[in-house]
Amino acid sequence: MAGDHGPQVLHMDPGLIKWYHMHMNRYKYFRWTPRTVKLTFWYVFAVPTALGYLAYKTEGKYNMRVKRRGDTVLEY
Known part of the structure; x- marks a missing residue:
């Protein structure tokens, strides 16, 4: 099996x-x-707080599912 079988070659x-x-x-x-x-x-x-705040403020605002051409991504 694989293992140390002798002196170091390199x-x-x-x-x-x-x-x-x-x-x-x-x-x-x-x-x-x-x-x-x-x-x-x-x-x-700082970075996790800013990302958490951004996620909290935009929760439910964007819906990326089942959008067709010309539909807006904003819900309100």
Whole structure:
């Protein structure tokens, strides 16, 4: 079956190994900086709030089902 059957045939690139270890241990090196705070605010709070508000305000306003040529998409 497939598996490790002997010595490593290909030489591993040291840069890729370093990137892999950094990727797997990223949580150990994370720091809250002004940039990460801003990005977290936008992606966790501002964008979902804006999309939720937009969805709430346009709920039931558009009907995309069974429209023929010349029919409007707006319900009211």
